[in-house]
Amino acid sequence: MGDWTGVLHLNAEDRKGKTVAKNVYFQGAFKVMRPVYHDDSGRACYYLLNPGGGYLDGDRYQMKINLAENAKLTLTTQGATKVYKTPKQYAYQESEIILQAGSYLEYFPDPLIAYQNAHFKQKNVIRMDSTATLLYSDIITPGWSPEGEHFSYKTVQLLNEIYVDGELVVYDHLKLKPSVQKIGGLGFMEGFTHLGSMFIVDRQMNSSFLDHLYSLLDQNTSDYKVGLSLLPVPGFTARVFGNSTQVIEQIFSEIHRNICQEWFQTKQYSLRKY
Amino acid sequence: MVIVMNDKILALFQLCDSNFPTGAFSHSYGLESYIQENTVHNLESFSQWLQVYIHEQLIYADGLAARLTYQALDEEDFEKVWKIDRLLTVQNLPRETREGSMRMGERMLELVQTLYEIPALSSYRKRISAKQSFGHPAIVFTIVAHYLGVSKSTAVLFYLYSVVSSIVQNAVRGIPLGQTAGQKVIRDVQSVLIEASHVIEQLNEEDFGIVSPGIELSQMRHERVNIRIFMS
Numbered sequence: 218m219g220d221w222t223g224v225l226h227l228n229a230e231d232r233k234g235k236t237v238a239k240n241v242y243f244q245g246a247f248k249v250m251r252p253v254y255h256d257d258s259g260r261a262c263y264y265l266l267n268p269g270g271g272y273l274d275g276d277r278y279q280m281k282i283n284l285a286e287n288a289k290l291t292l293t294t295q296g297a298t299k300v301y302k303t304p305k306q307y308a309y310q311e312s313e314i315i316l317q318a319g320s321y322l323e324y325f326p327d328p329l330i331a332y333q334n335a336h337f338k339q340k341n342v343i344r345m346d347s348t349a350t351l352l353y354s355d356i357i358t359p360g361w362s363p364e365g366e367h368f369s370y371k372t373v374q375l376l377n378e379i380y381v382d383g384e385l386v387v388y389d390h391l392k393l394k395p396s397v398q399k400i401g402g403l404g405f406m407e408g409f410t411h412l413g414s415m416f417i418v419d420r421q422m423n424s425s426f427l428d429h430l431y432s433l434l435d436q437n438t439s440d441y442k443v444g445l446s447l448l449p450v451p452g453f454t455a456r457v458f459g460n461s462t463q464v465i466e467q468i469f470s471e472i473h474r475n476i477c478q479e480w481f482q483t484k485q486y487s488l489r490k491y
Numbered sequence: 492m493v494i495v496m497n498d499k500i501l502a503l504f505q506l507c508d509s510n511f512p513t514g515a516f517s518h519s520y521g522l523e524s525y526i527q528e529n530t531v532h533n534l535e536s537f538s539q540w541l542q543v544y545i546h547e548q549l550i551y552a553d554g555l556a557a558r559l560t561y562q563a564l565d566e567e568d569f570e571k572v573w574k575i576d577r578l579l580t581v582q583n584l585p586r587e588t589r590e591g592s593m594r595m596g597e598r599m600l601e602l603v604q605t606l607y608e609i610p611a612l613s614s615y616r617k618r619i620s621a622k623q624s625f626g627h628p629a630i631v632f633t634i635v636a637h638y639l640g641v642s643k644s645t646a647v648l649f650y651l652y653s654v655v656s657s658i659v660q661n662a663v664r665g666i667p668l669g670q671t672a673g674q675k676v677i678r679d680v681q682s683v684l685i686e687a688s689h690v691i692e693q694l695n696e697e698d699f700g701i702v703s704p705g706i707e708l709s710q711m712r713h714e715r716v717n718i719r720i721f722m723s
Contacts, residue, residue, distance in 0.1 A: 359718060388582040390551075390700040403530065403707040404543030410703055444711030446586045454584050456708045 223247030224274040227263065230285035235259040239285070247278055250295075260289035262488070267332040272337065275306035277319060281313045284320035284349070291323040295489050297358075298329045298423040300337040300370070303327070307336035307372070308341070314341070316349035325469070325488070328356035328411075328462045331370035333363070338374045345418065347382050347450070352476065353445035354469050356462055368395035368411055373447045379418060387416060387436035409442065413465035415472065418452035421480045426452055440464055499639045502701035505645075506603070506632055507689065513599040513628060514658035517631045519665060519721035520544065521659065521710035526665050530622045537662050540654070541680065545687050547703035553580060553629040554691040555699055557650045560633040561643045569614065572634075573624050576615075580625040582653035585710035587723035596626030603631060609638045630652075649687040655680055665720060 218480050223246035223369040236252075236259055241287065243249060246269040252261040265280075270279070283475050284290055300308050316322055330364055345351055359367035372394045379387035391414075392402065427445055441459040448454060455472060461463045474485045505511060522540065531540050533636075556579045561573035600616055610635050618624035629650060636646035645678040656677055663673040704712035713723055 261636065265587075355632045361679040385577055386581055387584070388578055388700050389584065390582065391704065392698075392700065392701045398547070398703075399543075402543075403525075403536075403539055404547055406705040436716065442708060443584070444708040446584055446714065448513070448584070448586075449581060456704060456706065456711065458586075466573075 218472075220277065221245060221277045221279050222253035223267070223269075225249055225265070225279070226491045228283040228285070229261060229288045229290055231259070231289070233414075235290045236261040236290055237325045237377075246276070247280070248440040249268065256484070258289065258483060260291060262293070264293040265292065265294045265326070267294075267298070270311075271301050272308035273301055274308070276308045279312075280310070281315075282322070283315040284317060284322055286317050287319040288317075289321040291325070291488070293325045294327045297327045298337040299333040299361075300331045302332055302334040303336045303371070304334065306339055307339075308442060309338050311340045312342070314343045314345075316343065316361050318344070318346040318348045320352040321341070321379070323352040323473075325354050327354075328358050329373065330358050331360040333361070333366075333369040334371050335360070335373075336371040336375075338372075341374045341378070342381075343377070343379045345379070345381055348420065350420075351379070351416065351418040351452075352473065353417075354413065356411060357391075357414045359410040367422065368400045369395075375414075375418065377414075379416065381450050382389060385450060386418075387454070389416070389454070390415065396452050406458065408444075409460055409463060411459045411465055413455070413457040413459065413469060415455040415457075415469055416448075416452070417454075417472075417476065418448065418450060419476075419480060420451050422447070422451040422453060426475075426479065430475060433471060433475070434468055441468065443468060499641050500609075500641050500645070503636055503641055504651050505606075506599075506635060507649055507656065510552045510658050510659050511599075511653075512602065513595045514591075515595060515654075515691070516594070516661060517721055518588070518657075518723045519661050519713070520588055520723060521706055521713055522583070522662060523665055523719060523721045524709035524713045524716060527716055531662075532666060532667060534676065536664060537668065537677065538676055541658065541662075541676065542683060543703060544658070544706055545651070545655065545680075545683055546548045546690075547701070548706055549651065550691050550694070551701040552582060552697055553627075553654065554647060554651060554687060555694050556627070557629045557633045557647045558643065558691050559695075559696065559699075560630050561637055561646055564634065564637040565609065565643075569611065569631065572611070572630065573618060576624045576627055576630055578699060579627045579629065582702070584702075585707060585713070586723070588710045588713055591629065592722040596631055599628050599631045600626060603635055604685050607635065607638065609634060642690060643676045644692065647691055648684060651687055652681075655684065661721065666688075671691075
């Protein structure tokens with residue numbers, strides 16, 4: 218299993234209110250830039266890079282993130298994750314994220330674009346302390362083909378496991394196979410093209426905050442459709458259908474802004490990539 | 492031998508009967524959201540919804556869980572059964588359907604305990620009381636089927652039938668459909684269920700918990716349906 222196309226290990230810790238890297242190790246087609254401190258909160262922001270520009274046949278990526286007590290980190294990518302056609306072997310990425318007591322992670326990767334005949338599998342395992350905070354989102358686009366045809370990829374499979382204090386509390390498994398599923402139809406994308414998912418785990422979550430978010434987001438519009446629900450631990454999940462990445466990003470940004478304001482009394486900052 | 496087999500089948504029938512009070516009559520598994528949006532409004536659209544629900548959600552969650560539970564019971568691997576209970580619960584992201592399954596599982600368990608003495612069920616109940624396990628009808632049903640000595644494939648198939656027949660009853664009330672139309676769906680769905688049970692037999696553990704995003708989203712959105720006849 219040691220045969221990775223790219224490996225990234227990042228251990229971060231809190232030093233007098235500032236989060237700094239204790240160890241950073243990367244190899245092959247995976248890189249991380251020097252951290253950026255967007256404000257004076259001490260939270261470090263890391264941008265992930267894929268110098269190869271995309272995932273190819275049989276590529277395998279591994280990421281391990283460990284936040285020590287009270288470390289605060291934002292993790293994002295510098296652009297969309299592109300998976301090119303995979304004629305022989307699917308492309309794979311696995312991540313293991315450990316969040317120790319009082320730590321805080323925002324992990325907002327850019328959307329996934331699977332090209333014609335691409336097969337991609339991703340597995341995220343998050344192990345967190347019940348006093349830690351997790352904010353995670355992902356977006357699946359309809360992919361790309363030379364003819365502009367939607368859903369021409371073979372398979373996109375995303376698995377998220379979240380453990381709190383050692384117990385599995387979220388098991389999220391999506392497997393989209395447009396060639397065998399009626400992907401646009403009832404039960405699947407229902408006429409929409411983009412699917413966003415968000416997972417938030419934090420002790421401050423309660424049902425009135427969910428009501429508040431619903432009242433902000435659940436508008437009578439045909440541009441998007443949003444579902445929100447409480448997890449079995451303090452936290453919630455959001456699923457959003459839309460017809461563009463921007464629409465879903467705006468919704469996630471609105472949720473994020475409210476969390477920053479209500480729970481942490483911080484101001485949301487832009488990740489300014491472009 | 493034939494008579495013995497019939498005994499077991501008859502005993503399992505009791506659990507599949509829509510009169511068996513588990514509370515399934517109050518859960519629509521997101522169907523009510525579709526009814527309110529008028530996406531499901533007649534026999535054809537309901538049948539289409541039901542096919543997607545069976546093939547894209549039921550087989551990967553409850554169906555595969557029933558099969559894996561049966562195998563674990565064969566191996567007396569109870570830790571595995573409790574693990575499946577947790578997986579089944581935490582993969583159910585919409586709160587209403589998750590909590591609904593827990594409530595149904597617990598009710599079914601209490602009821603079955605008055606009918607049979609099954610050690611695995613007693614352990615399950617203790618774990619649920621101690622909040623170590625959640626409770627799920629697929630697991631209770633499979634424990635009973637295994638105890639009765641019904642084969643694995645029959646246990647899975649009957650469980651699927653019990654879920655689907657109560658959904659059809661709910662659709663008859665909720666859409667509404669005529670009773671005759673409901674019975675037609677139940678007849679037509681039988682071949683679908685047999686096919687589904689074959690698919691379940693071929694699945695790997697790694698296939699567990701795959702959801703169809705639309706059905707899941709409608710299950711989440713059901714929380715916001717104001718005027719409702721179903722709890723999920």
